[in-house]
Amino acid sequence: MNLFSFVECASQTQSLKALFDLLVSCASEEGFTEIAYGALTFLEPLRLPGCPPPLVAMKAPPDWCQRYLERKYYTVDPVVRRTPMFAGPFLWDELAKAHQLQACEQRVLQEAKEAGLKNGVSVPLFGPLGQISVISFASCFDDADPQANVRRLKVLAWHFHIAFAEIAKPSDCASNGKVSLSEREKDCLRWVAEGKSSWEIGKILNVSENTVNFHVKNAMRKLGTASRTHGLVKAIRLGLIEFTEPALTKPMVA
Structure with a gap:
């Protein structure tokens, strides 16, 4: 599924699972099959089953998902911790260069890579009232190039984020104008x-x-x-x- 098809289909779904599946399908075209979406500074009313805050949706190798959740890695994940410090998309490999990561943060990145999440890139998403979300893309392929695809992934992330906001908002919050x-x-x-x-x-x-x-x-x-x-x-x-x-x-x- 290309970006144009994603925009068309995303506007017609009211299901978070269907929308997230669309995101995975479209990102996979660029070689990025492993994806996580999180709400970092606020609690979303809608999330996929088994995803504790700040996670809203996650697709990764099952063993890694189980380890990530059981060990509560989302509390020390450097992507979760450091996203507010970035104004735009950043590569996971840049985290260690830009910040002095703690040992627990380095362990999460290393174990993620060993589990098959390679060439990761995250897109910060900023909303009203200081809301911060993030979508992370990773590949199971060694030769995936996040830098070459970062613009398309950024646009894809924003389209998903806005479509999700439309699904998640209460019906009485619909705009009258x-x-x-x-x-x-x-x-x-x-x-x-x-x-x-x-x-x-x-x-x-x-x-x-x-x-x-x-x-x-x-x-x-x-x-x-x-x-x-x-x-x-x-x-x-x-x-x-x-x-x-x-x-x-x-x-x-x-």
Whole structure:
């Protein structure tokens, strides 16, 4: 299942298990078959059976899952502990370089690798009121390249995160109003999807960098998001801007 198919199917499911299965299927296309999703700073009302907080859903080799849960490794897992310190995706191999890990943290990473979770990468997901979640991807293949796939995995993680939020929220929390973006705000988000900086978008649209930042921040405020990526994914999910698979690889017309 490719990213476009994931977006289409995720918008139609109301089951956490079905949504998580979609995530596993799509990430597997990139060689990352082992996945965990956790809510680090708040308690989710919905989680898969057998997943204690902060875990919401987990797919890994059965022996590793059993050991991870029985020994309560989630209390010392460096990914769980260190995610709030990262602004964007990070490789597990970078953890030891960026932070002085405790012996128990190093043991979790080493045992995970021995259990078949290799080339791990985690994507921090930031929400309102300081909420922090994380999705971790790992591969059972030695030659998997998380760095080459990090952009797609990041977009996939955000799509899953927003789709999950729609499933998990109480029915009485549904929004009564519709988000409306201006054409210029949509233009800016489309170019954000291409990985363009505010300066580059300004040159393309023939406006100043400050004007681009103004429109992007307005869009984020309307969407209730704390980052450009979150805003972009939510706008796509709400149908405010069109998502197509080629958009990830070639320029769009503003």
